[in-house]
Amino acid sequence: MKRLLAKSYDRKKSSEPPDYALLIVHSRDVSTACKALANLGGKIAISNAQISISKLEEFYITLVTNGWMQDTGKASQHFQEMVSGKPEITQLLRHETISGFLFLLVPELSEWIKTLPINPTIAIWGAMGHHRKFDKGTMEKNVEELIIKVEHPDFQTILQEMGSDLEIKQSPPIFSKPLIIGVNKNDICDLPARESLNKIKSQFKELEKKFSSEEDRRFIALIKAFGIAADMAASAIAKKYQSANKYSLQEFVRKTLSEGLKPEDLRKLIHQWAWKEWRKHNQFNTKFEQQNLRKLPPNFKLRKFQKQVGRAKTKLTLAIAGCGSGKSIAAYIWMLLWCKRFQQQGRTNFRVFFCLPTTGTTTEHFKDYALESGISEEQIGLTHSRSFVDLETMAETSDQEEVIKDNDENDPPRVAEAVLKAQRDKIESLALWSTPLVVTTADTILGLMANSRRGIYSIPAIMQSVIVFDEIHAFDEVLLGHLLVFLKNFPNLPVLLMTASLPEQYLQAIEKIRPDLALIPGDSRLEELERYTIDYPTTEEKVWQAVKECLAENGKVLWVRNQVEWANIIYHQAITHAENEPVFANTSINVYHSRLRYKDRSYRHRQVIDDFSKKGQSAFLIATQVAEMSLDLSADLLITDIAPIPSLIQRMGRLNRRATPEKPGNPKSALICALSNEKDVKPYESKDLKMAQQWLDALKLLNKPLSQKDLVKQFKLPNNEPEYNYAKAEERACFFSGLWQTRPGFTRGEGYTIPVILKKDLDVWKKDNPKKEKPDQEWLRRYEVSIPIRQEVLKWEKVSGIRIAPQEFIEYDYNENTKKGTGAKWL
Known part of the structure; x- marks a missing residue:
C-alpha cells in the first residue's frame, strides 16, 4: 500500500517514507502539540485576552479539533503528487481549503463533528487558515479534476484516532470510494x-455577525494562532528526530515553555548595570571596590523615577522620561516586580520580550544589558531580521506548498527563496520558546496583529x-495602530511602554482604549535641568x-542630517577642513x-x-536618524536639520546627556538648520x-535655557491634529478582524530602502x-547593506x-584597514 504523505523526503536516502x-x-x-499548548498556555492566553475562564475547556477541544482537521486535505491526489x-x-485547491470542504460539505463528516460539545466552525476556520492563505479572494485553479483519497486506510485511521482523542461517541464514517472535486458544476464530480x-x-460572511463580540474575535484569533504554532512545532521536531519513537512533543512543549527567569537573574542584571555605572564615576578611586552582583555598589542609589516604574501595579504602564533618565534599567526593575508576582502565583516560567523600533537599537541594547547581565547565554536571545540563528541545528521543515504564492507555481527560484525565509522564521521562533529574555524589534510582537509568520x-x-515596548514615539502610523489593537485585546498581559516624548493624540488614543493606563x-x-540653548534658524557660517570653537575645547560635536547623501556631504567637508585647519588636528571624524x-x-x-567616551579628546560625528535612538553618547554641540518634534527631542537627548542635578554644568548649544529646499522633506512629511517650526518658535519665546520638561510641555500643547483613527487600525489588524479570513498584512508603512548583497562581496565569497553552493545566513546578514529602492533593483539576481x-x-x-568610508551609493 502506498502511504499518504504530509511531507516530501529524500528518496535517495530512504526507500520508505520516514515517520515525519x-x-x-x-x-x-x-x-499532540495542540493538546500540550492548550494545557500549558491556554489558561494564561485566555486570561490575557480577558476571555471568560469558563471557555477553557472549549478552547482545548476546539484547538485539538483544529489540529486533527488541518491536514486531512493532504489526502488529495494533487498534493500527494x-x-x-x-x-x-x-493544484486545483490548496490542501487546507480541501480540509474545510471535507468537514463543511461532505455530509458524513459534517454530521459526525456536530456531536462535539463545541462550535466546529471555529476549528474549521483555524484549519483552513493554518497557512495564512484563505480569504475572500481564494479561487480554484483551472486544472484537471481532483481525487481525494478518503477511502485510503491512512485517512480512515486518522478519523478513528481523531474520534477517539476527542471522545466522539459516534464512529467515524467509512468511505468506500474516493471523493472527486471538479473545477465547476459542468464537471462530473x-x-x-x-x-x-x-x-x-x-x-x-453571514456568520461574521454571530461572532461580532470582542470575546469571540479574540477566541477565534487565539485558536488560529495556537493551531499554526502547533503545526510549526510538530513539523520542525519530527523532521529533526525523523522517527516518532525518538521524540515527545508533549515533553518538548513542556520543557521549552517552562523555561523562565528567576528574581535573582534580574537582580543580577540590575546590579551588573549599577556596577558598570559606578565604575564610570569611580575609576580614579583608590579604594576601588570588588564587584559583588548580590548588592548595589557603595552609595549607589536608584532614581525616584526608576523606583516608581518598578512599583507600578497596573497591567499597562507608560513611562515618559527624557533621554538619559535611566528608562532601560527602570524597565528591568519593573520586570523584577512582575517576576516576583509570577512566583507568588506559582508560575515559574517568567519571560520577557524587550522590544525596540530598529535593528540597531535592538543589537546595542542586547550588548549593553542582556549580554553583560550574568544570566546564562542559553536564557537570553537577540532576534531581528539580521540576528543570526544556527540553521544547522534543525533540518528544513518547510514544504513547498506552505510558502507558495498564488502566482508563483512556475517560478522555482521564488519558491525556493520563500522556503528559506519560512525555515528561518520557524527556527528563530521556535528558539524563542525556550529563551526567557528576548531583545527584539517591535515587529516580532506586533507582527502578530498582521498575521506575520514569526509573530x-x-x-x-x-x-x-511581560513585554516592554521602548521608543514608541518612533512607531509609524501602522505600527502604532498594531500596538493599540494589541493593548486593547490583551488587557491582562503586563506591558510597559517607554518614550522620551509622545504626541498628544497618541497619548489620548492609548488612554481611550486602556483607561487603566498608569502614566509615570x-x-x-x-x-527640569536646564540643558540646552536653541538657535533657529541658523546659518552655515x-x-x-x-x-571649530567646540573642537578647540576638545569637545564632542554631533551633526544630524535627514538624508544619507546630506550626511556624506558634511563628512567630506569635515575631512577637507581637517586637512587645512589645525583646530581639527587629532579630532576623530566619522560618519554613521x-x-x-x-x-x-x-x-x-x-x-x-x-x-565620545574619551575625555580630553575632540570628536566629530555626522549621522542620520540612527543617532536618535541607537547611540548612547553625550555631545557638547548639536547641529541638526529640522525634523518632526519627536525626532528633534530625541536628537537633543544626545546633547549634554550626562548632566545631572549634582553636576549640571552649563547649557549646551543646539543649532537647528532649515532645509535648503523646502520641498525636499523626505523621509518626513511637510x-x-x-x-x-511652530514648536521651535514657541520654545524661543520662553527666552531661557531649556530643559527636557520645556521640550515636552510645548509639544503637548493643543494642536489641530485629528484624533487617531483606531477603527482603521482595527481593520488593518487582520489577526483579530479576519475571523474566517487568514492572510498576512503589513507591520510597517512602506519603506524607502531594500537590503542587498554587493556582487563584489559575493564574488570574493565564491x-x-x-x-x-551559496553563503550561509550568518554571512549574508553580516554583508547585507540597505540602499534606496529604485525600479532597477527588481531586475537583479538574488541569493537566498x-x-x-x-x-x-x-x-x-569603505577601507578595510582604516575602517573609514561612506558606504553604499547609487552610481
Whole structure:
C-alpha cells in the first residue's frame, strides 16, 4: 500500500517514507502539540485576552479539533503528487481549503463533528487558515479534476484516532470510494470547486455577525494562532528526530515553555548595570571596590523615577522620561516586580520580550544589558531580521506548498527563496520558546496583529511573557495602530511602554482604549535641568564657526542630517577642513548611517561610542536618524536639520546627556538648520516639519535655557491634529478582524530602502568557498547593506532571497584597514 504523505523526503536516502513524512504521524503530532499548548498556555492566553475562564475547556477541544482537521486535505491526489516528485504541479485547491470542504460539505463528516460539545466552525476556520492563505479572494485553479483519497486506510485511521482523542461517541464514517472535486458544476464530480467556494464564503460572511463580540474575535484569533504554532512545532521536531519513537512533543512543549527567569537573574542584571555605572564615576578611586552582583555598589542609589516604574501595579504602564533618565534599567526593575508576582502565583516560567523600533537599537541594547547581565547565554536571545540563528541545528521543515504564492507555481527560484525565509522564521521562533529574555524589534510582537509568520509562531512564548515596548514615539502610523489593537485585546498581559516624548493624540488614543493606563513621568530634577540653548534658524557660517570653537575645547560635536547623501556631504567637508585647519588636528571624524554593511555598521557603532567616551579628546560625528535612538553618547554641540518634534527631542537627548542635578554644568548649544529646499522633506512629511517650526518658535519665546520638561510641555500643547483613527487600525489588524479570513498584512508603512548583497562581496565569497553552493545566513546578514529602492533593483539576481547589487549600479566606499568610508551609493 502506498502511504499518504504530509511531507516530501529524500528518496535517495530512504526507500520508505520516514515517520515525519507520513500524514498519519504528522496529524498525530499536530494534535499532540495542540493538546500540550492548550494545557500549558491556554489558561494564561485566555486570561490575557480577558476571555471568560469558563471557555477553557472549549478552547482545548476546539484547538485539538483544529489540529486533527488541518491536514486531512493532504489526502488529495494533487498534493500527494507534489510531495512525491512533482513539485511544479498546479493544484486545483490548496490542501487546507480541501480540509474545510471535507468537514463543511461532505455530509458524513459534517454530521459526525456536530456531536462535539463545541462550535466546529471555529476549528474549521483555524484549519483552513493554518497557512495564512484563505480569504475572500481564494479561487480554484483551472486544472484537471481532483481525487481525494478518503477511502485510503491512512485517512480512515486518522478519523478513528481523531474520534477517539476527542471522545466522539459516534464512529467515524467509512468511505468506500474516493471523493472527486471538479473545477465547476459542468464537471462530473461530487463537489464543484468554484460553486463550493462561493457557497462557503457566503456562509462565512453571514456568520461574521454571530461572532461580532470582542470575546469571540479574540477566541477565534487565539485558536488560529495556537493551531499554526502547533503545526510549526510538530513539523520542525519530527523532521529533526525523523522517527516518532525518538521524540515527545508533549515533553518538548513542556520543557521549552517552562523555561523562565528567576528574581535573582534580574537582580543580577540590575546590579551588573549599577556596577558598570559606578565604575564610570569611580575609576580614579583608590579604594576601588570588588564587584559583588548580590548588592548595589557603595552609595549607589536608584532614581525616584526608576523606583516608581518598578512599583507600578497596573497591567499597562507608560513611562515618559527624557533621554538619559535611566528608562532601560527602570524597565528591568519593573520586570523584577512582575517576576516576583509570577512566583507568588506559582508560575515559574517568567519571560520577557524587550522590544525596540530598529535593528540597531535592538543589537546595542542586547550588548549593553542582556549580554553583560550574568544570566546564562542559553536564557537570553537577540532576534531581528539580521540576528543570526544556527540553521544547522534543525533540518528544513518547510514544504513547498506552505510558502507558495498564488502566482508563483512556475517560478522555482521564488519558491525556493520563500522556503528559506519560512525555515528561518520557524527556527528563530521556535528558539524563542525556550529563551526567557528576548531583545527584539517591535515587529516580532506586533507582527502578530498582521498575521506575520514569526509573530504567530511565537505566540505561545508571547502569552507567557511581560513585554516592554521602548521608543514608541518612533512607531509609524501602522505600527502604532498594531500596538493599540494589541493593548486593547490583551488587557491582562503586563506591558510597559517607554518614550522620551509622545504626541498628544497618541497619548489620548492609548488612554481611550486602556483607561487603566498608569502614566509615570521622569524625575522632576532631571526633567527640569536646564540643558540646552536653541538657535533657529541658523546659518552655515555660524554652524562651522561653532564646530571649530567646540573642537578647540576638545569637545564632542554631533551633526544630524535627514538624508544619507546630506550626511556624506558634511563628512567630506569635515575631512577637507581637517586637512587645512589645525583646530581639527587629532579630532576623530566619522560618519554613521544605514548605508553600511551590517558588519561595518556594528564596528562603526562601537568606534563612535568609544570616541565620545574619551575625555580630553575632540570628536566629530555626522549621522542620520540612527543617532536618535541607537547611540548612547553625550555631545557638547548639536547641529541638526529640522525634523518632526519627536525626532528633534530625541536628537537633543544626545546633547549634554550626562548632566545631572549634582553636576549640571552649563547649557549646551543646539543649532537647528532649515532645509535648503523646502520641498525636499523626505523621509518626513511637510505638515510635521511645519509643526516643528511652530514648536521651535514657541520654545524661543520662553527666552531661557531649556530643559527636557520645556521640550515636552510645548509639544503637548493643543494642536489641530485629528484624533487617531483606531477603527482603521482595527481593520488593518487582520489577526483579530479576519475571523474566517487568514492572510498576512503589513507591520510597517512602506519603506524607502531594500537590503542587498554587493556582487563584489559575493564574488570574493565564491572564490574562498569553491565547493559551497551559496553563503550561509550568518554571512549574508553580516554583508547585507540597505540602499534606496529604485525600479532597477527588481531586475537583479538574488541569493537566498536577497538582491545582488552589480558594481555598475552600486559603489561601496569603505577601507578595510582604516575602517573609514561612506558606504553604499547609487552610481
